Amino acid sequence: MDVQVRSGDSIWYYSQLFNVPLKFIIDSNPGVNPSQLQIGQTIRIPAYRSEPYTIEAGDTFWKIASDRRIAMDSLALLNQTVNPQQLPIGAMIQIPSRVTERIVNGNQNYDSTVLQFDLDGLLQLYPFVRTETIGNSVMGKDLIELQIGKGTKVVHWNGSFHANEWITTAVIMQFLNDYLLALTNKETIRGLDVNPYYDQVTLSIVPMVDPDGVDLVVDGPPAGPFGDLALEINKGNTDFSGWKANIRGVDLNNQYPANWEIEQERKPKEPSPRDFPGYEPLTEPEAIAMAELAQARQFNKMLAFHTQGEVIYWGYEGLEPPESLVIVNEFERVSGYQPIKNVYSFAGYKDWFIQVYRKPGFTVELGRGVNPLPLSQFDEIYQETIGIFLASLYM
Template sequence: MAFPYVVQQGDTWLRIAARYGIHASSLHMANPQIQEAPYLIAGQVIYIPYRPDHVYMIQEGDTFYEIARRFNVPIQILLNANPSVDPRSLKIAQSLVIPLTTSGEIVRTDAEYGPVQLMEDAERLCERYPFIRQYIIGYSVMGKPIIALRIGTGEREIHFNGAVHANEWITSPILMKYMEQYAKAYRSGTSWNGMDPQDCYNCNSLWVVPMVNPDGVELAQEGISPRHPYYRLLLQWNGGSFQFARWKANIRGVDLNDQFPAHWEEERERRGKKGPGPRDYSSEAPLTEPEAATLAEFTRAHNFDMVVSLHSQGEEIYWNYRDYEPSVSEEIARRFAQASGYRSVKLSGSDAGYKDWFIQEFRKPGFTIEVGQGRNPLPLQDFREIYQDVAGLLTEALRS
């Protein structure tokens, strides 16, 4: 048995499977006509296998709104799951399909994590933990907000960022889960990652930009349709392929981590890319892209004592840049390695990255962390193991 579902904008196989508490393989098997398609298309009708705990029988006095509230399901999600039901005319003993709801955790890690999920989770984190503050620090090419979250009141200012590269989007839920667990520990006053969260909160002001490249992340996860304003250009830049899962750049085909004014000309020559594409194109000048410019302006506006930029993959820690780094950086990297099991690497032959620019501009400790091991995008089934390694490293950053 299966029920029909109309695909909505932003839906993916994994997001739908997670919403209804089924395996993606079961969802594929119920839809053999499109199971090989890399992306779902809004307006498609697919079929979702029933589970017994999906179904609720309408009782006397029930309203659609009250049922949605009782099961903690957004109204639109409940409507989408029951296309044949008139919400204004419920009938006693009528069946409603109830999508799976989450436990007390806000940040879910069982499906692709995109800009919509980020904004929803950020709002819910700030509601549950009012001491987390959210700021819009800029906008992407497509006008999506680039947000920063702050926790802590200390004089020492630390910055973490993620999803600079589109196909490295797993770094966003890592940072958001870290914020959620930090906030939960601070509220409860319990020890967290071997540290007192109260002391950490009072000593540090942690600023997190979880998703620097929201347009690129959305492209890598959801692909494009003819309605996309960059449709023809993106297909051209992607060699005619509709598969964007490995896309690293922003929506204009510029690699954001080759955009910073730290020996930019040398990096551009080394890359040898003449025009936009999935990766490694530095553009015609530094900071032409609003996402990179936003991150640079945000950094200049703060007196950060340390920055950590999460990328994937390789399980490596890059801590130096052309001998501009302070002497303490290598020792901090050694502690990061001990906390995470990652390898500390003295890197050469790379320029124009955010970490490079920060070290050159401010002569303070800056780090690029290549999380996980494998091929981008890293599989979500590895999330727990990756997160455990990285959480210890991030906590060490707050101690250093």
């Protein structure tokens, strides 16, 4: 919600007027000097939207504010051209409305269009969330990273490395919405006050690593050469539910130089709906973008969300630090998911991250069944995963 500065206004006053922590208003207005506000300057107030209201007989600013339990000066601030002593019946004013409910519904077929819609909504309501385009998919779709918080500890989450595991994006986005609601409304999540983590942690999120592949699984092949290629790789089958790869048949989580040669030897030798590691490591733009992001951000901890199995893989060739065991044990406690240190699988993002940075990296396999997991599991998966999200912040 935007407001225009009046004489005598301050960022601190807006914080008190709307009961929003000062830091979120400051961070929602990065180009503004909080100590030198200019009359008429636009300030963004997070966690609020303005709603139109039509004046009825007997209405006054005091009555409207009292009925809605809001400060009367918030009405004056949003309606500076309105004379509160003269409210004609039928006239339109704006009323500040605090957002206290989710706008993200993860329990739906979650393709890149739904993701963009939800991102636009969240960024409008919570402008302190920072975004960066870290690269583009094969088809040119933006690969978006979100950053929340300003702590020195950098925690990274990602979803949808595999196309038919798109439910991971939906889970991440719904929790992100809940996290933002808790921050701005001074609420807890499962009894945990999350506000301190905004100052302690910088949260880096890439909710959808493979948008082309997700759209292929959810919506079917696109018109044009990329859709034609996918149909050819899929041997003419229009059912893409088993497709894990990117749009040109490369498994993005087999693309990293961490014993990649083992995967090359035992996996498909040409583009395939799943498991083809490419003709060499790091050929695909999505995989390259994620490698460059890790280098740029220097994550302290990395969680890659996949499906399925209700397990957490946390080791790689003995290169993981001792703290990884402590962290994964906490993940197990809060989720019930089984920790597995080693598995005969290589060239994944988690493997490469541990190998290069020697920091805690985890592959979290959500749910049970055959991918893509049915939406009937969404609520259960979400409840199981909340504890992992929270523990990644405080561990």
